[in-house]
Amino acid sequence: MGKVLALGQITQETINGWAEKFERRDGGYYCRKCGSRTLRTNCHVSIHLKEFGPLCAGPGKVIKINYPYCPNCDGKIDYAQACFHVGIGEMVPAMIKGGPGP
Numbered sequence: 001m002g003k004v005l006a007l008g009q010i011t012q013e014t015i016n017g018w019a020e021k022f023e024r025r026d027g028g029y030y031c032r033k034c035g036s037r038t039l040r041t042n043c044h045v046s047i048h049l050k051e052f053g054p055l056c057a058g059p060g061k062v063i064k065i066n067y068p069y070c071p072n073c074d075g076k077i078d079y080a081q082a083c084f085h086v087g088i089g090e091m092v093p094a095m096i097k098g099g100p101g102p
C-alpha cells in the first residue's frame with residue numbers, strides 16, 4: 001500500500017514544476033536528485049470556481065492527470081489529489097496529460 005498525497009490547490013506553475021524535477025535521457029525520465037527512474041500515478045484534480053474565492057467549491061468535475069514521482073525520494077504513492085480553480089467560462093488549461101513517466 002502506498003500513500004495518498006493531498007496537494008491542495010495547484011496552478012499551472014505547480015504542474016510545470018513537476019516536470020522540472022526530472023530529466024529526460026535514454027528515452028526515460030530520471031529524478032534530478034537521486035537519479036532513480038520515475039514512476040507515475042494519477043492526480044485526481046477537482047475543478048473549482050474562482051468565483052467562490054478560497055472556498056473549494058464548484059461544479060465538482062474531476063479530471064485525472066499524470067503525476068510523476070520518484071519512488072526513492074517520495075516513496076510509493078497510490079495517487080494524488082488536488083484542486084484547480086478556474087473562472088466561470090474559463091477553460092481548464094491543457095495540463096501535462098502525457099507528462100514525465102517511465
Ligand SMILES: [Zn+2]
Pocket residue numbers: 031032033034035036070071072073074
Ligand atoms: Zn529521487
